[in-house]
Amino acid sequence: MSVPAVLKLLMFVDSHAHIDGPEYDVDREEVIVRATEAGVTTVLNVGTGDPHSGAFERAVNLATEHEHIFAAIGVHPHDARLYDDAAEAKTSDLIARHSKVIAWGEIGLDYHYDNSPRDVQREVFRRQLRSARAIDVPVIIHTRSADTDTIEILRAEYQGTSRGGIMHCFGGSLELAQAAIALGFYISFSGNITFKKAGDLRAIAVELPLDRILIETDCPYLTPVPYRGKRNEPARVIEVARCLADIRGVSLEEIAAVTSRNFTRIFGLQGI
Ligand SMILES: [Zn+2]
Numbered sequence: 283m284s285v286p287a288v289l290k291l292l293m294f295v296d297s298h299a300h301i302d303g304p305e306y307d308v309d310r311e312e313v314i315v316r317a318t319e320a321g322v323t324t325v326l327n328v329g330t331g332d333p334h335s336g337a338f339e340r341a342v343n344l345a346t347e348h349e350h351i352f353a354a355i356g357v358h359p360h361d362a363r364l365y366d367d368a369a370e371a372k373t374s375d376l377i378a379r380h381s382k383v384i385a386w387g388e389i390g391l392d393y394h395y396d397n398s399p400r401d402v403q404r405e406v407f408r409r410q411l412r413s414a415r416a417i418d419v420p421v422i423i424h425t426r427s428a429d430t431d432t433i434e435i436l437r438a439e440y441q442g443t444s445r446g447g448i449m450h451c452f453g454g455s456l457e458l459a460q461a462a463i464a465l466g467f468y469i470s471f472s473g474n475i476t477f478k479k480a481g482d483l484r485a486i487a488v489e490l491p492l493d494r495i496l497i498e499t500d501c502p503y504l505t506p507v508p509y510r511g512k513r514n515e516p517a518r519v520i521e522v523a524r525c526l527a528d529i530r531g532v533s534l535e536e537i538a539a540v541t542s543r544n545f546t547r548i549f550g551l552q553g554i
């Protein structure tokens with residue numbers, strides 16, 4: 283007598299989402315339920331915005347209220363000009379007081395939009411890396427059109443740490459990815475890897491070791507093919523996994539398992 287086939291439920295981690303924002307005020311709980319039903323069992327929600335506005339507390343509260351949602355908080359390079367001692371103290375304190383807040387970020391450099399002056403971005407990036415080191419939490423890095431400065435600052439401020447972190451929504455060069463991996467980082471791919479014109483990015487994703495890869499939505503942005511044009515949400519992270527499985531010639535099950543395992547390893551989490 284054969285054993286009945288057991289339905290194997292795939293589990294995915296969305297390692298970078300922004301579902302605490304106003305884009306989800308009308309249906310946030312439905313979005314969370316849809317993610318769980320699709321098999322996206324863990325979400326890292328990243329709180330950004332003006333650190334003095336209550337935005338970080340909003341992200342912390344969402345994680346506190348939902349078992350499978352974790353939080354990261356940090357001052358985005360767009361908002362670097364708003365960073366000061368009070369922002370630093372608040373971020374540090376919220377991370378220390380809440381076990382569901384597991385990373386400092388997103389922090390980094392964005393020379394594409396230049397919403398804050400570049401010298402300010404660099405200084406604030408350095409300060410936040412030092413603070414994350416001081417309280418021993420991983421960091422989430424946002425970098426755009428700033429490969430050289432990003433790696434130079436990471437080498438100067440973060441070499442030799444045991445915690446590492448995530449290069450989120452990766453869109454840099456293979457050299458940047460490899461240098462970051464050498465510093466203990468993981469490389470996270472978002473929906474933009476599914477875009478028709480993203481051949482260069484897919485070529486990089488094929489080169490990287492599977493045990494350093496993560497998947498994310500960065501929702502509400504970067505909705506993957508075939509849902510482009512709609513608001514993004516954590517359930518869609520499966521399309522990123524599907525794309526990685528296709529280009530690497532492995533099963534969706536393997537991408538789901540390896541990216542989930544990588545996520546738990548970075549943050550020292552058990553049984554998510
Ligand atoms: Zn980002």
Ligand SMILES: [Zn+2]
Pocket residue numbers: 298300328388500
């Ligand atoms: Zn983000």
